[in-house]
Amino acid sequence: MSKTIRTRLTARPKLGLDSNAFATPSKACPSVSPGKRRESGYSRLVTSKDLQAVRGTRDFYPDDMRLRSWLFAHFREVARCFAFEEVDAPIVEHEELFTRKAGEEIVDQLYHFELHERRLALRPEMTPSIARMVLARHKQLKYPLRWFAVTQNWRYERMTRGRKREHFQWNMDIWGEESVNAEAELIAAIFSLLQRVGLGDGQVKIRVNSRALLEETLLEGVLKQRPDAFAPLCVIIDKLDKIGKEAVIDQLSDPNGDVGLSQAEAEETVSLLEIKDFEEAAARAPQDSAAIAQLRQLFDLLQGYGVMEHVVFDASIVRGLAYYTGIVFEGFDARGSLRAICGGGRYNRLLETLGGPATPAVGFGFGDVVIAELLQDEGLLPDCVRCIDAMIFPFEEEQRPAAARLATQLRAQGKSVELVMAKKKLRRVFSDAETSGAQELYLLGSDEVGRGVARLRNLQSGEECDVPLPDSLSLD
Amino acid sequence: MSKTIRTRLTARPKLGLDSNAFATPSKACPSVSPGKRRESGYSRLVTSKDLQAVRGTRDFYPDDMRLRSWLFAHFREVARCFAFEEVDAPIVEHEELFTRKAGEEIVDQLYHFELHERRLALRPEMTPSIARMVLARHKQLKYPLRWFAVTQNWRYERMTRGRKREHFQWNMDIWGEESVNAEAELIAAIFSLLQRVGLGDGQVKIRVNSRALLEETLLEGVLKQRPDAFAPLCVIIDKLDKIGKEAVIDQLSDPNGDVGLSQAEAEETVSLLEIKDFEEAAARAPQDSAAIAQLRQLFDLLQGYGVMEHVVFDASIVRGLAYYTGIVFEGFDARGSLRAICGGGRYNRLLETLGGPATPAVGFGFGDVVIAELLQDEGLLPDCVRCIDAMIFPFEEEQRPAAARLATQLRAQGKSVELVMAKKKLRRVFSDAETSGAQELYLLGSDEVGRGVARLRNLQSGEECDVPLPDSLSLD
Numbered sequence: 005m006s007k008t009i010r011t012r013l014t015a016r017p018k019l020g021l022d023s024n025a026f027a028t029p030s031k032a033c034p035s036v037s038p039g040k041r042r043e044s045g046y047s048r049l050v051t052s053k054d055l056q057a058v059r060g061t062r063d064f065y066p067d068d069m070r071l072r073s074w075l076f077a078h079f080r081e082v083a084r085c086f087a088f089e090e091v092d093a094p095i096v097e098h099e100e101l102f103t104r105k106a107g108e109e110i111v112d113q114l115y116h117f118e119l120h121e122r123r124l125a126l127r128p129e130m131t132p133s134i135a136r137m138v139l140a141r142h143k144q145l146k147y148p149l150r151w152f153a154v155t156q157n158w159r160y161e162r163m164t165r166g167r168k169r170e171h172f173q174w175n176m177d178i179w180g181e182e183s184v185n186a187e188a189e190l191i192a193a194i195f196s197l198l199q200r201v202g203l204g205d206g207q208v209k210i211r212v213n214s215r216a217l218l219e220e221t222l223l224e225g226v227l228k229q230r231p232d233a234f235a236p237l238c239v240i241i242d243k244l245d246k247i248g249k250e251a252v253i254d255q256l257s258d259p260n261g262d263v264g265l266s267q268a269e270a271e272e273t274v275s276l277l278e279i280k281d282f283e284e285a286a287a288r289a290p291q292d293s294a295a296i297a298q299l300r301q302l303f304d305l306l307q308g309y310g311v312m313e314h315v316v317f318d319a320s321i322v323r324g325l326a327y328y329t330g331i332v333f334e335g336f337d338a339r340g341s342l343r344a345i346c347g348g349g350r351y352n353r354l355l356e357t358l359g360g361p362a363t364p365a366v367g368f369g370f371g372d373v374v375i376a377e378l379l380q381d382e383g384l385l386p387d388c389v390r391c392i393d394a395m396i397f398p399f400e401e402e403q404r405p406a407a408a409r410l411a412t413q414l415r416a417q418g419k420s421v422e423l424v425m426a427k428k429k430l431r432r433v434f435s436d437a438e439t440s441g442a443q444e445l446y447l448l449g450s451d452e453v454g455r456g457v458a459r460l461r462n463l464q465s466g467e468e469c470d471v472p473l474p475d476s477l478s479l480d
Numbered sequence: 481m482s483k484t485i486r487t488r489l490t491a492r493p494k495l496g497l498d499s500n501a502f503a504t505p506s507k508a509c510p511s512v513s514p515g516k517r518r519e520s521g522y523s524r525l526v527t528s529k530d531l532q533a534v535r536g537t538r539d540f541y542p543d544d545m546r547l548r549s550w551l552f553a554h555f556r557e558v559a560r561c562f563a564f565e566e567v568d569a570p571i572v573e574h575e576e577l578f579t580r581k582a583g584e585e586i587v588d589q590l591y592h593f594e595l596h597e598r599r600l601a602l603r604p605e606m607t608p609s610i611a612r613m614v615l616a617r618h619k620q621l622k623y624p625l626r627w628f629a630v631t632q633n634w635r636y637e638r639m640t641r642g643r644k645r646e647h648f649q650w651n652m653d654i655w656g657e658e659s660v661n662a663e664a665e666l667i668a669a670i671f672s673l674l675q676r677v678g679l680g681d682g683q684v685k686i687r688v689n690s691r692a693l694l695e696e697t698l699l700e701g702v703l704k705q706r707p708d709a710f711a712p713l714c715v716i717i718d719k720l721d722k723i724g725k726e727a728v729i730d731q732l733s734d735p736n737g738d739v740g741l742s743q744a745e746a747e748e749t750v751s752l753l754e755i756k757d758f759e760e761a762a763a764r765a766p767q768d769s770a771a772i773a774q775l776r777q778l779f780d781l782l783q784g785y786g787v788m789e790h791v792v793f794d795a796s797i798v799r800g801l802a803y804y805t806g807i808v809f810e811g812f813d814a815r816g817s818l819r820a821i822c823g824g825g826r827y828n829r830l831l832e833t834l835g836g837p838a839t840p841a842v843g844f845g846f847g848d849v850v851i852a853e854l855l856q857d858e859g860l861l862p863d864c865v866r867c868i869d870a871m872i873f874p875f876e877e878e879q880r881p882a883a884a885r886l887a888t889q890l891r892a893q894g895k896s897v898e899l900v901m902a903k904k905k906l907r908r909v910f911s912d913a914e915t916s917g918a919q920e921l922y923l924l925g926s927d928e929v930g931r932g933v934a935r936l937r938n939l940q941s942g943e944e945c946d947v948p949l950p951d952s953l954s955l956d
Contacts, residue, residue: 052835053574054574054575054576054577054580055574055577055612055615055616055834055835056574056612056616057569057570057573057612058570058572058573058574058598058600061570061572062570063567063568063569063570063609063613063616064566064567064568064569065567065613065617066565066566066567066627069565069566069567069568070565070566072568073566081894084896085891085894085895085896085897086891086896086897086898087868087871087896087897087898087916089542089545089546089866090540090542090545090546090549091539091540091541091542091545092539092540092545092548093533093539093540094533094534094537094538094539094646095571095632096534096537096591096602096634096646097533097534098529098530098531098532098534099530100530101530101531104530115572115593115595116593116595117591117592117593117594117595118593119591119592119593119636120636122534124534126572133539136531136532136533137539137541139531140531140532140539141541146915148901148902150898151542156571158572160595160596170570170572178901181901181902182902183901183902185880185899185901185902186901188884189899189901192884192887192888196891304881305880305881305884307881308880308881308882308883308884308885309884309885309887309888310885310888358531359528359531390565392563395563404661404781404784405780405781405783405784406784407784408664408668408781408784408785409784409785409786411668411785412668412785412786415561415562415672416672418557418561419561420560420561420562420563421561421562421563422562422563422626423661423665425624425654425657425659425661425662425665426624426657426658426659426661439622440563
């Protein structure tokens with residue numbers, strides 16, 4: 005060893021995460037203080053619009069990305085445990101794929117454009133693309149399909165907490181299974197994810213309802229003469245939480261609207277949504293209600309999965325998309341302070357809407373934004389600090405080829421190795437090793453390389469020893 | 481066991497991959513034959529444009545996705561071994577981020593659009609977004625940065641083999657390191673990837689050149705009076721392989737073009753590009769050429785990494801993007817039958833172009849399309865067949881809650897478990913287990929559940945035994 009090592013490593017610092025975000029929001033440039041911005045031409049430039057991320061989108065710096073990768077790894081691991089297969093589709097689709105079913109809020113929020121005489125759009129959600137893929141190979145696919153995807157979706161909407169213009173979403177869908185056994189598998193998968201990230205003890209409730217139940221009830225009542233009004237009615241009442249009871253009643257009874265109930269009918273409809281007790285719902289449902297029987301079957305089964313204590317019936321859950329046909333569900337933080345964490349349901353008629361054969365289907369979407377807010381509120385965001393196995397430092401450029409050989413050997417063993425590229429002082433190497441979270445440091449001076457060794461220092465224990473360098477032949 | 485098991489499992493079938501594609505191209509609907517299409521309303525619909533993937537894009541069905549995940553896992557694993565940190569940026573950026581440097585082919589190929597009075601574009605490549613991120617936190621970041629990303633990029637271009645309108649790209653970039661030690665790390669990382677996927681024995685060559693070398697030579701020669709013409713000159717000569725020597729000479733000597741050389745000057749320039757021997761290049765370069773010294777240093781270092789036997793000097797490599805300033809490199813299949821597999825180089829002035837401080841940087845992009853073509857040509861595409869740990873089959877719905885408990889228990893152990901959701905014949909269960917690549921089958925009849933067990937069959941050996949079912953309490 006040609007130089008004395010004086011610095012001693014302490015525990016790795018926690019690099020930490022943005023204190024109020026899962027990733028780096030674009031609206032501010034958090035790391036350049038306003039005061040600094042005025043100081044130089046460069047800093048002013050960062051505030052120029054085209055050099056910022058588009059409003060409502062996020063950059064993922066390494067700290068952000070480690071957290072995202074941690075979450076996505078859980079998504080994928082749960083999907084693997086539930087024997088789902090991953091799929092993906094292009095983020096750009098023909099606009100019409102999303103606008104075929106009109107009247108939905110989602111249509112106004114499309115990132116859509118015309119290019120070379122084609123109307124295109126960024127997907128606002130994954131389900132239409134999945135349906136398109138199923139349709140294209142309908143006769144070749146082996147049902148039931150258990151498909152999942154982790155994709156970025158785009159909606160141009162007003163930004164509030166937990167709502168950006170892009171988000172990632174974990175989708176799990178089962179195609180070709182009619183029974184509520186499919187819903188049960190999906191809801192169990194959601195709880196498996198929640199448990200993994202530390203939210204399995206009641207911090208999240210799944211609220212379950214059935215559109216079929218609401219439909220049965222309304223078609224015997226206020227919608228008896230006009231069953232077609234049911235889909236637009238669902239789009240309106242889905243906004244109950246957001247716009248409030250009075251506004252929903254106004255929209256349902258708007259004589260120029262898609263539903264056009266009387267004031268009394270609108271009030272009666274909204275009162276139906278207030279039922280939180282399943283037995284009360286059963287009592288108010290038509291006799292021998294198939295929807296009630298299905299819900300009962302689902303709840304029994306969720307008991308088998310051991311998750312029923314965190315599942316509640318809630319007649320106000322209808323979901324905003326027009327394509328749902330049966331059981332629907334949403335996950336909420338128990339305090340009710342955030343938007344829905346996830347949501348899904350049965351959409352048995354979607355393939356028919358696209359001109360395909362009737363094919364039962366059920367699925368959910370689980371975004372990356374609201375869950376991150378909740379994990380942060382609960383103090384459950386993990387410390388995803390950087391960590392590597394080894395850093396290699398050649399004191400002079402003469403030792404660099406030997407350092408390269410050593411790096412190649414260690415990397416071939418699967419070790420994560422940072423080879424120091426610049427000349428620097430040893431003290432700086434130690435502080436860099438600390439920042440990188442290195443476990444080991446290999447030092448190569450002329451003395452070591454002359455003896456065919458590197459000096460290995462364990463950065464946890466401080467112990468040192470010589471280890472042989474690989475010769476150039478051993479790499480071939 | 482209430483039923484006799486008659487079927488015996490053979491080896492799992494290889495589900496295989498599309499014989500001529502890494503993923504499912506959109507231009508055809510490969511699994512619906514033209515004859516069939518005319519038979520039903522549904523099949524006709526699949527041919528309707530909005531129900532197909534956008535031209536030039538790919539759907540990833542489970543078989544395709546397993547292959548893509550296999551490749552991406554290698555990208556990420558190499559990056560981890562080289563101690564790079566993953567980052568990501570939104571796929572939508574302000575259009576001007578990409579058009580600031582005019583005159584490039586890439587600008588005409590943008591997926592660009594105007595939305596709510598903002599000019600936006602899908603990224604055609606990742607580097608400008610990375611530069612934007614570096615710029616935004618320039619003073620806080622700790623150099624050198626070793627960043628990587630695996631992102632989808634979009635270019636509206638003519639489709640040929642290995643060229644689609646979207647592709648995924650693995651990017652590795654080093655910011656803040658001036659020496660060729662950075663280039664060496666990057667080229668070593670490319671070979672590490674090639675070795676992992678079975679292409680490390682010379683099937684791929686990296687061709688290296690230096691724009692600085694060409695610039696030095698031309699600025700002492702034909703561009704002496706007009707150094708500004710160097711960048712557009714590079715964009716033209718990058719097309720040499722594609723459009724041929726004559727067309728390049730024509731464009732260089734086009735009096736209305738950006739370069740405007742004489743015919744003789746254009747011919748001389750092209751002759752410089754034909755040098756494949758490094759010592760010849762050194763002899764023709766200006767004396768004490770810094771670019772030659774750098775190349776020599778790089779080649780020596782790549783010897784240390786053990787990869788120099790697959791690296792060649794090639795004066796025709798200049799890269800199509802205007803921002804490169806120094807060493808540039810491209811990976812090609814040794815037979816030369818495909819487009820470049822990967823490419824990169826040094827772009828020390830990009831941050832300045834965006835108004836930031838001078839910051840050395842070097843990086844490469846490695847696409848998913850050409851490498852898949854090469855792996856296929858070489859017979860190296862892996863058999864990514866589906867494989868799960870266990871399938872669980874309750875004979876009747878009465879056994880389903882017990883089956884759900886068992887599934888939950890096995891999944892909590894990290895096993896991949898498919899719980900059969902539909903009623904079906906036992907023979908069908910066996911064939912489904914084969915399709916899913918299941919290792920074990922758990923059968924639950926009334927007899928088993930009555931005794932508190934499941935019948936476990938090892939699908940490889942055919943051996944069977946009873947295993948205890950978890951009771952409902954044990955899951956809480």
